[in-house]
Amino acid sequence: MPGNEKSAEVENPATKERWVYSEIVKDHFFHPRNLLLEEPREGQFDAEGVVGSPACGDVMRVWIKVNRETERIIDFKWKTFGCGSAIASSSMFSAMATENGGLTVDQALKIRPQDVMERLGGLPARKIHCSVLIDKAFKKAADDWFRVTGQHERIFSESGRVVDSRLNITDHDIEEAVLEGARTLEEVQKKLKVGVGDPVAIPAIEQLIRFYSEKYYG
Amino acid sequence: MSDKRNVYLDHAATTPVDPRVRAAMLPYLEDEKNFGNPSAIYRLGRESKNAISEARAKIAAVLGCRPEEIIFTGSGTESDNLAVLGVARSYQEKGNHLITSAIEHHAVLRPMEHLAKEEGFEVSYLAVDQYGRVAVKTLERALTEKTVLVSIMFANNEIGTILPIRELAKTIRDWKKARGRGPDEPPFFHTDACQAAGYLDLNVARLGIDLLTINGSKIYGPKGTGVLFKRRGVRLKPLIYGGGQESGLRSGTENVAGIIGLTTALEIASGEREKETVRLIPLRDKLIAGILERIPKVVLNGHPTERLPNNVNVSILDVEGEAVLLYLDEQGIAAATGSACDSASLDPSHVILAIGRPYEFAHASIRFSLGRSTTGEDIDYVLAKLPGVVELLRQVSPVKIELDGAVTGSKTAFVEMGRPHWERSMAKGK
Numbered sequence: 329m330p331g332n333e334k335s336a337e338v339e340n341p342a343t344k345e346r347w348v349y350s351e352i353v354k355d356h357f358f359h360p361r362n363l364l365l366e367e368p369r370e371g372q373f374d375a376e377g378v379v380g381s382p383a384c385g386d387v388m389r390v391w392i393k394v395n396r397e398t399e400r401i402i403d404f405k406w407k408t409f410g411c412g413s414a415i416a417s418s419s420m421f422s423a424m425a426t427e428n429g430g431l432t433v434d435q436a437l438k439i440r441p442q443d444v445m446e447r448l449g450g451l452p453a454r455k456i457h458c459s460v461l462i463d464k465a466f467k468k469a470a471d472d473w474f475r476v477t478g479q480h481e482r483i484f485s486e487s488g489r490v491v492d493s494r495l496n497i498t499d500h501d502i503e504e505a506v507l508e509g510a511r512t513l514e515e516v517q518k519k520l521k522v523g524v525g526d527p528v529a530i531p532a533i534e535q536l537i538r539f540y541s542e543k544y545y546g
Numbered sequence: 547m548s549d550k551r552n553v554y555l556d557h558a559a560t561t562p563v564d565p566r567v568r569a570a571m572l573p574y575l576e577d578e579k580n581f582g583n584p585s586a587i588y589r590l591g592r593e594s595k596n597a598i599s600e601a602r603a604k605i606a607a608v609l610g611c612r613p614e615e616i617i618f619t620g621s622g623t624e625s626d627n628l629a630v631l632g633v634a635r636s637y638q639e640k641g642n643h644l645i646t647s648a649i650e651h652h653a654v655l656r657p658m659e660h661l662a663k664e665e666g667f668e669v670s671y672l673a674v675d676q677y678g679r680v681a682v683k684t685l686e687r688a689l690t691e692k693t694v695l696v697s698i699m700f701a702n703n704e705i706g707t708i709l710p711i712r713e714l715a716k717t718i719r720d721w722k723k724a725r726g727r728g729p730d731e732p733p734f735f736h737t738d739a740c741q742a743a744g745y746l747d748l749n750v751a752r753l754g755i756d757l758l759t760i761n762g763s764k765i766y767g768p769k770g771t772g773v774l775f776k777r778r779g780v781r782l783k784p785l786i787y788g789g790g791q792e793s794g795l796r797s798g799t800e801n802v803a804g805i806i807g808l809t810t811a812l813e814i815a816s817g818e819r820e821k822e823t824v825r826l827i828p829l830r831d832k833l834i835a836g837i838l839e840r841i842p843k844v845v846l847n848g849h850p851t852e853r854l855p856n857n858v859n860v861s862i863l864d865v866e867g868e869a870v871l872l873y874l875d876e877q878g879i880a881a882a883t884g885s886a887c888d889s890a891s892l893d894p895s896h897v898i899l900a901i902g903r904p905y906e907f908a909h910a911s912i913r914f915s916l917g918r919s920t921t922g923e924d925i926d927y928v929l930a931k932l933p934g935v936v937e938l939l940r941q942v943s944p945v946k947i948e949l950d951g952a953v954t955g956s957k958t959a960f961v962e963m964g965r966p967h968w969e970r971s972m973a974k975g976k
Contacts, residue, residue: 384905385866408944
């Protein structure tokens with residue numbers, strides 16, 4: 329199994345203060361795999377997806393080509409605006425999706441952020457949200473592919489559920505806050521001001537924090 | 547690569563210890579005759595005490611103040627905290643209003659936030675112009691009967707802009723005079739001079755300020771050393787209680803070697819200030835002009851001329867700062883960024899945002915801060931390497947941002963994810 333060589337330099341679980349990237353992250357950052365340098369040609373890909381925002385500092389765009397019979401991913405290309413781990417996790421995800429003749433779309437949809445992180449030899453805690461972004465970019469591309477091929481029942485829905493109606497904060501906002509390192513209600517509130525004006529929402533919010541903490545860090 | 551150099555351009559973060567500083571400190575670290583506790587009555591103690599007294603007098607000479615107005619601390623951050631918290635808590639009965647600028651260092655902003663949140667103070671954050679300067683009129687309008695402290699930095703650590711401290715100090719003096727308040731009555735004026743200390747005149751009388759912060763590790767002195775000048779007549783509540791060292795304002799056995807090192811560093815900086823300024827300005831301007839010439843879609847952050855001689859800060863659009871730093875590091879170049887990815891809070895630089903630039907410009911900001919070791923060859927080297935790094939990362943990036951802040955390409959990402967989390971929470975939190 330991959331991930332045995334998790335570097336001790338990457339993160340300090342006590343302080344979460346380390347910034348040094350693993351050798352694998354460095355390698356993928358300086359030698360990115362499956363990077364799309366030129367603009368995509370007409371018909372080169374079947375589907376694409378994009379997530380992030382330049383204001384947030386991370387944007388990832390992926391293109392996929394899929395074998396219609398086997399549903400294997402034949403080609404996976406990406407472009408990323410972002411920091412070292414954003415670029416490295418894009419590269420690693422693309423390598424994972426295309427290795428050994430390519431994963432099927434369903435298999436690739438099962439790649440979890442922590443799988444990417446493990447293959448990278450770990451990421452600093454604050455940077456984990458970067459590897460999750462590429463996973464979301466791919467989900468968008470997969471949705472696009474389902475749309476193109478008329479498989480509407482397989483489209484993965486991403487609409488958020490409002491948990492704090494006063495501030496219009498959704499479960500996605502909680503997810504994002506947890507990914508950015510908030511683990512307690514207080515830390516999430518600091519990031520989102522969630523539940524401040526709506527004490528009734530707090531139990532549901534706490535449950536979501538537990539859910540996402542276990543999903544990404546458990 | 548044969549032509550690879552090591553180019554350190556992060557002197558605004560910290561500077562190496564000057565060999566002359568090291569030499570001055572060594573007797574207090576190595577010599578068994580020089581370890582005495584300055585509070586002790588015997589000869590060894592007296593000698594340490596004398597060394598500190600001499601150091602205090604030398605710092606006072608540089609600042610143009612009295613020795614008893616110098617407090618030795620453990621960092622620039624501690625000096626800032628002591629000034630802000632110390633003045634606010636001393637004059638609480640006179641008023642609960644504090645004024646600072648939107649571009650201060652966190653060492654000033656965080657204690658201000660604490661006072662607002664926990665101790666019943668109100669804080670006004672003065673807006674700055676597109677270069678990061680506070681206008682006299684802005685300060686005038688913010689002053690109230692309840693204002694006890696104004697803290698505005700001498701020069702900004704990120705964008706290098708020099709603020710009009712003398713004019714701002716005069717504004718406060720005039721305001722006090724018009725209300726019949728003497729110099730020993732609030733509001734008092736504090737300035738963080740950590741970045742300015744190596745390049746600007748620190749004479750506190752000429753500046754007309756009440757408190758001033760200096761940090762040893764930014765002027766080729768040892769880390770863990772700082773000074774707070776506090777004009778006689780201004781009262782402070784200490785942050786640290788104990789044996790009553792530093793006139794009761796900073797208890798704890800003195801860091802004698804550190805104090806000697808800091809003092810030597812400040813004397814050297816003061817002596818070489820003009821020469822270094824004349825030497826660095828052409829290098830700074832060569833780097834700025836070179837980047838603007840060689841790389842499309844770049845803006846200079848901060849004032850073109852009213853800036854520290856060692857500061858270059860540019861936003862290079864479509865690339866993310868941390869990625870640029872990693873590539874530069876591979877080439878042996880050390881620099882800094884205001885990108886969120888490089889901060890503990892994952893928030894982008896508040897300074898770049900305060901001068902009116904969009905988030906995208908903050909993530910793309912790169913700071914090169916020159917210093918004593920910087921040569922023309924270093925600048926040539928950066929100008930040779932940087933354009934290639936930017937070109938490569940622009941090829942990797944799916945985003946195209948225009949100089950007016952408009953985003954083209956990947957627009958869907960923008961619409962779907964909305965504005966960043968910190969902006970959403972700010973807008974909704976109100």
